[in-house]
Amino acid sequence: MDDLQAALLLALQAILSGILVGGVYGVLSIGLSLAFGVMRIVNFAHGELVMYGMYAGVIASKSFGIDPLFILPVSFVVMALIGSAQYQLVFKHFVGHATLQQLLAAIGCALVLQMIAQIIFGADTRTATSFFSGQYVIFGPFFLSMPQIVAFAVAVVATLLVELLLHTTTWGKAVRAVADDMETAKLVGVNASFINIGAFALSAGLAGLAGSVLVTYFPTYPSVGFSLMPIIIIATTIGGLGSIGGTFLGGICCGIIQQMTAMLWNSALQDVPLYVLLMLFIAFRPTGFFGLRSE
């Protein structure tokens, strides 16, 4: 009886932690989902944009003594600018078709960005400290990390703001029109190139912001982007490519499954069930839970 109760508590603990880390996986992934939804571009360098956001947090914390949470707007703007440059140089030529060349170009981008990070920051693992580092919240039998709670709150707010932007502003509606049908959006007078660069900048900005939040409890290194990419892709696939809310929920699903596996089975195998899930979704429901309607 006691064993059962202990296991149940452990499972609940795993679910709570999973929701918290999953929220951050969600906000890591919505940028990728947005870029795909609008431009049909799969940006394999999305994780590298997150990585630079993480280093921004490290620099703020270690070199200037500023809490990484205070530089979120800076990370957003800087990564949005870098993203726009990346779009102009590389992705502009692939809008509308996620071809093999596009994937290779994105992976090339990722490698270049990693190399630059290695030259600037070195290969060592770096951490950042925020005001909340090391703090915990204990309620009842549960034990929650304060940086994760704060990161979750930031993730929820960021996701809601993006949804609000896309659903209530004229710009956002134009972005969704381009996502639905780029050619027809042009016919009704939408300047699609202008919309695309804005959407890509938003996607990159979100990656930067997510990185600066993530680094408050997760260390960074030049290839951290590649290690985050599987989770980002799985969250996006489960939630539905192109759906912002769906992708966020996909991230939460990933967090819960990962934490359950780690706590109840083996933390070395925490990502294995996620890969199984990815295969199942690709086989049986490739549009995810909330994939967009197509004509």
Added chain:
Amino acid sequence: MTLLAIDKLSVAYGDLFAVREVSFSIDEGIVFVLLGANGAGKTSILRSISGLTPARSGSVMAEGKSIVGFSPHEVARAGISHVPEGRRIFPNLTVEDNLIVSFIPARAPMPAAQALAAVYALFPRLAERRKQAGGTLSGGEQQMLAIGRAMMNFPKLLMLDEPSLGLSPVLADLVFERLAEIKRQGTTILLVEQNATCLELATRGVILANGHVVLAGDRHALQDSDFVRRAYLGV
């Protein structure tokens, strides 16, 4: 006054010519019909005017100015609206948002709310459905939305690519009746059809076959031509 003048327009996909040296001009205030079977080059002409498919050669003049090389959104902003084949409404946007994204403040003589009201007056059905996702509408409603969306641009020239395609005869009649109303309100219409019944609405037009103009004239000339009688009316 001539609103649109097409001169020796050719459109090709690779080596394959869909349109060869087609010329016609459209006066303000009329309904001009491009009639022809599948593959006659009708859609290619519209896509070329809109800038979706660049012309291989020839000229397209709107109000005396060349619009060759314009991007599709620039053509729309020049007052030419294109209702594409298959309606192509935005399925994940609500009916109202489908209309709103097509509203260009710089072109409109009135605020967005009034423009919406004008479209709803033309198609009351859309007002009932305004909060619904575009993808949930029936085929007829989607066609109304596609036309309403084009009207949000206050076009000087409204181009429609087979608006009756896939609609029941009753709904097709309703669509043509609304087009007559749009014409009465002063909008010039370029209508592409393969169904000769649309000639009822026409002021003038051309008949296309294999990318060539085979006949040009006013409504009676087209209706009385052997070509239409044989090919379309089966008499």
